[in-house]
Amino acid sequence: MDMRPDSPAAHKVTGFKADITTRAMALGFSSVGFTNLPQEWDAAQRLKAFIGAGYHGEMKWMEETLERRLHPQNMWNGAKSAIVLGFNYGPDSDPLLGLSERDLANISVYARGDDYHDVIKKKLKQLATDIVAAYGCELKVFVDTAPLMEKPLAQLAGLGWQGKHTNLVSREFGSWLFLGSILTDMELPQSLIERDHCGSCRACLDACPTDAFVGPYQLDARECLSYLTIEFRGHWPDRFRTAMGNRVYGCDDCLAACPWNKFAVAASEAKLKAREGFNALSLVELAQLDDAAFRALFSKSPIKRIGLATFLRNVHYAMGNSFDDLVDPDKIAALTRNLSHDSPVVRGSAVWALSRGLSAEDFGALRSQHLPQEDDPDVWSEWSRHVA
Ligand code: B12
Ligand code: SF4
Ligand code: SF4
Structure with a gap:
């Protein structure tokens, strides 16, 4: 031209x-x-x-x-x-407002x-x-x-x-x-x-719950909750499980800061x-989704892309962070049901969450029941390392 x-x-x-x-x-x-x-x-x-x-x-x-x-x-x-x-x-409201509502996603x-x-x-x-x-x-x-x-x-x-x-x-x-x-x-x-x-500001770097920034302008994606919840399919190291709080899909802390x-x-x-209700989805209800219900709830949503197993893994880790002195029997029931899920990452994350919500005695009883039938080495070691 x-x-x-x-x-x-x-x-x-x-x-x-x-x-x-x-x-x-x-x-x-x-x-x-x-x-x-x-x-x-x-x-x-x-x-x-x-x-x-x-x-x-x-x-x-x-x-x-x-x-x-x-x-x-x-x-x-x-x-x-x-x-x-x-x-x-x-x-349209403070994006971090829901982080203190531990029973919600x-x-x-x-x-x-x-x-x-x-x-x-x-x-x-x-x-x-x-x-x-x-x-x-x-x-x-x-x-x-x-x-x-x-x-x-x-x-x-x-x-x-x-x-x-x-x-x-x-x-x-x-x-x-x-x-x-x-x-x-x-x-x-x-x-x-x-x-x-940016000047001398470093609010975003200090806000990161997993300390994922190697330095200013440099992110180690492997430590970022957005990567862990959306891109990574396996079991997480413990420190990220506790740091994620109830962030079941993506993270906004550095952006919001x-x-x-x-x-x-x-x-x-x-x-x-x-969407209506998406600021307050109940973890225990999410843990009960099957494939059809997952697809229906997240139709047209980016969340559908990660699939049910990865989503349930995230929900379980968040449930593991949600227990307080009054243990909710519905939570325990939902997690216990998912111990028989087809996906090892779903079973493994349910084991971890239950290890944080049950007494040593109750956890031990579940372990004796499920461990003999477990054939996945990662889920096996998840059970084994939480021995009472
Ligand atoms: C891979 C990817 C991710 C990865 C890696 C993120 C990353 N920072 O790279 C993960 C899964 C973690 C991710 C997360 C998110 N993502 Co993303 N992601 C991408 C994708 C597909 C590629 C990005 C890429 O190339 N990364 C590679 C690295 C090398 O890039 P970089 O970090 O930008 O590196 C630069 C700096 O480090 C800089 N740098 C390095 N050293 C130094 C030193 C100095 C002195 C300076 C000045 C600069 C500098 O130079 C590099 C090159 O520019 C883009 C879409 C696309 N096609 O571009 C979306 C994209 C970046 N993501 C997006 C979004 C919205 C997100 C999330 C906010 C989602 C969420 N809420 O969970 C988070 C934010 C996390 C974060 N703090 O970055 C948006 C960002 C929009 C925007 N305004 O920037 C994009 C552009 C998608 C889109 N089309 O809108 N994402
Ligand atoms: S919070 Fe905003 S202004 Fe401050 S360093 Fe981060 S990106 Fe820059
Ligand atoms: S998205 Fe969250 S975990 Fe990832 S760098 Fe930002 S604050 Fe850290």
Whole structure:
């Protein structure tokens, strides 16, 4: 495309920025920025270091797609610029309020409504269709799941900066922006790049319940509750089980600690608002879900993606943290039933929770009943290490 300043294409492109912003806002996006694709960027070296240190844990897909992740043009050679979009999902009340309600499940803000991948992808595709119709360019749409480093790209496009908690912070929306990107073969004028406004603050680093930050701007995902509850399928080390409290899906503590949230506003997209009751789901009721009930309750929710067994594991660990002096017989009954579940991780987590809720005598009786039939070595050792 001829991009000299007086060429028709250049006029078209200048108009494009205003036009695309208007169209994006009409679809519900909260912020829009434009960036040329850099020749080289620090993000590539940092991603390599992150993977090299093993901080991605069991997210093998990050390793397998490393080459493509390193630069947006590795995804599409013809890409010249990116349009980066932010979508506000700000909570309508204090997101950490539910953490003291130990009998209830705390679900992170991003998962209290419909799956944002579906909501945003639909809007991005609509925007892309409009752009192609108006400008005849080529483009590709990405949200979250593609091997594209969305946070550094969003920073280049002026949407905010990567804070010490590693997420993009916006001066207008605080920590609560989902990101989506469109790569295009047009060369678009660069938006003003946002600088880092963290200063000497370290509120997010200090707020982390598992101490998952290696340092400012660096997260060891293996220690992050978001990774442990959503991405990791196995049994957890004990220290994370107790630190998780009642966070059964994702975690918001570092996001919520950010002082820039004072400018945040509640999400206006109805599909992203918390569903009725999702701020107060009972752990004991969740522990009784079977596959069909799980699918029905979390239909269209991102929670459905992790499957029943992983979800029950999280619920059991939270139940293990919920016992007080008055042991609830319904809890004990639900956990005891799940000792016969098909999934070893469900059985193992039920053993751990029961070890924290039952007297040594009652736990010992259950152990004598179940241990002889247990054929999974991890569940076996879970029983064995809680000997009275
Ligand atoms: C893998 C992943 C995760 C992993 C790893 C998180 C992480 N920080 O990387 C896990 C499962 C833990 C996770 C958790 C969450 N995620 Co996530 N995740 C991703 C994903 C798919 C890739 C991110 C990635 O490439 N990580 C690799 C590492 C290398 O990236 P990084 O931490 O950003 O590394 C940078 C910094 O460390 C920095 N850096 C390193 N050293 C230094 C030193 C200095 C001085 C400086 C300045 C910088 C610096 O440079 C690196 C490159 O930019 C993106 C979607 C995407 N395609 O980009 C979503 C994404 C980042 N996740 C998102 C969300 C919402 C979350 C959660 C909030 C969900 C929740 N409530 O539970 C948590 C937040 C946890 C946290 N504190 O990060 C959003 C974030 C939106 C935003 N405003 O930034 C994204 C962008 C998805 C989306 N499309 O909206 N996630
Ligand atoms: S999401 Fe939670 S566990 Fe993960 S880094 Fe932030 S505060 Fe720590
Ligand atoms: S809490 Fe402080 S250090 Fe963390 S991202 Fe926000 S401003 Fe930066």
